Amino acid sequence: MFSEEPSGLVAVTGATGALGSRVAARLAERGVPMALVARDPSRLPALAGAEHRGPAGYGDAAAMRSALEGARTLFLVSGGLSPRRFEEHACAIDAAVACGVRYIVYVSLVGAAEDATFAHSRDHWQTEQYLAASPVRWTVLRPSIYASMLTARADEQGVIRGPAGDGRFAAVDHDDIADVAAEVLAPGPSSPRDVDAAILEITGPEAVTMGEAAEQLTRATGRHYVYEPESVEDAIAWRSRTDDPHEVERWVSWFQAIAKGEFGSLTDVVPAFTGHRALTIAESVARRQAQG
Numbered sequence: 001m002f003s004e005e006p007s008g009l010v011a012v013t014g015a016t017g018a019l020g021s022r023v024a025a026r027l028a029e030r031g032v033p034m035a036l037v038a039r040d041p042s043r044l045p046a047l048a049g050a051e052h053r054g055p056a057g058y059g060d061a062a063a064m065r066s067a068l069e070g071a072r073t074l075f076l077v078s079g080g081l082s083p084r085r086f087e088e089h090a091c092a093i094d095a096a097v098a099c100g101v102r103y104i105v106y107v108s109l110v111g112a113a114e115d116a117t118f119a120h121s122r123d124h125w126q127t128e129q130y131l132a133a134s135p136v137r138w139t140v141l142r143p144s145i146y147a148s149m150l151t152a153r154a155d156e157q158g159v160i161r162g163p164a165g166d167g168r169f170a171a172v173d174h175d176d177i178a179d180v181a182a183e184v185l186a187p188g189p190s191s192p193r194d195v196d197a198a199i200l201e202i203t204g205p206e207a208v209t210m211g212e213a214a215e216q217l218t219r220a221t222g223r224h225y226v227y228e229p230e231s232v233e234d235a236i237a238w239r240s241r242t243d244d245p246h247e248v249e250r251w252v253s254w255f256q257a258i259a260k261g262e263f264g265s266l267t268d269v270v271p272a273f274t275g276h277r278a279l280t281i282a283e284s285v286a287r288r289q290a291q292g
């Protein structure tokens with residue numbers, strides 16, 4: 001917690017998506033006044049105390065400045081995959097600074113680094129650096145791999161094929177990330193902690209191999225999932241038959257980053273900030289299934 005709280009209007013981006021919507025709902029429950037900023041405001045959720053702002057994409061400086069007017073805090077969800085993703089994030093940060101925002105919480109990714117194997121981890125690292133050099137207070141949230149995205153890595157037969165080797169990762173549930181984000185943005189009186197210039201790695205409760213993850217997916221869904229390790233060369237060869245070079249690089253480097261341990265962080269940030277334990281992959285996937 002800061003010695004001098006940046007109270008006031010909280011601008012929340014990404015609230016048409018899975019993470020931002022969860023964070024916005026939690027802040028609404030806490031009575032936090034919000035400006036929900038979107039490219040298509042008609043898709044924003046109706047929440048108590050929340051204004052709808054936009055249309056504003058991160059790369060549109062004028063639209064972002066207009067959307068962030070009056071905000072004192074910005075929750076900045078990283079944007080979709082784009083070759084200009086860092087520039088778009090930088091544009092959103094500049095707009096926030098110009099509007100008098102005092103505190104930015106950016107959602108990055110575990111393993112963000114200048115020389116990261118996964119290309120988008122490098123975008124995140126650049127954004128983190130840009131934010132740290134800006135005149136505002138900041139906190140970086142680095143979630144691990146989303147547990148919800150693992151089934152999408154499987155083919156129709158439930159086979160997850162890729163060069164992940166025996167690398168471990170501690171996939172995390174969206175609700176757990178949102179619970180931590182809400183504690184950072186609107187800390188309760190019982191959870192004072194210093195998040196100024198902090199990088200919080202938000203992970204699940206255990207670091208598993210892709211084979212162990214596939215077993216958990218099978219248990220949670222009743223559908224058979226299996227991991228078949230392959231070489232980098234084989235992965236590039238079969239992905240290149242259907243995908244463009246950027247998508248091939250994205251797919252293969254994600255698995256390679258796992259193999260190299262770049263997504264391997266395992267932390268107690270979820271229990272430390274929320275008071276509850278983090279969901280396993282099986283629990284997370286079962287929860288999503290139950291929600292339909």
Ligand SMILES: NC(=O)c1ccc[n+]([C@@H]2O[C@H](COP(=O)([O-])OP(=O)(O)OC[C@H]3O[C@@H](n4cnc5c(N)ncnc54)[C@H](OP(=O)(O)O)[C@@H]3O)[C@@H](O)[C@H]2O)c1
Binds near residue numbers: 077080088109146
């Ligand atoms: N940790 C991981 O494993 C992992 C996996 C996938 C993605 N991610 C990153 O985490 C972010 C949030 O995850 P999520 O599950 O909430 O994703 P999501 O459901 O796809 O939501 C993404 C949100 O960001 C908004 N957005 C994307 N690009 C934008 C831009 N250029 N300008 C303004 N808004 C933009 C989207 O708005 P629209 O509704 O207008 O599209 C949407 O509200 C993703 O955007 C991505 O950067 C992380």
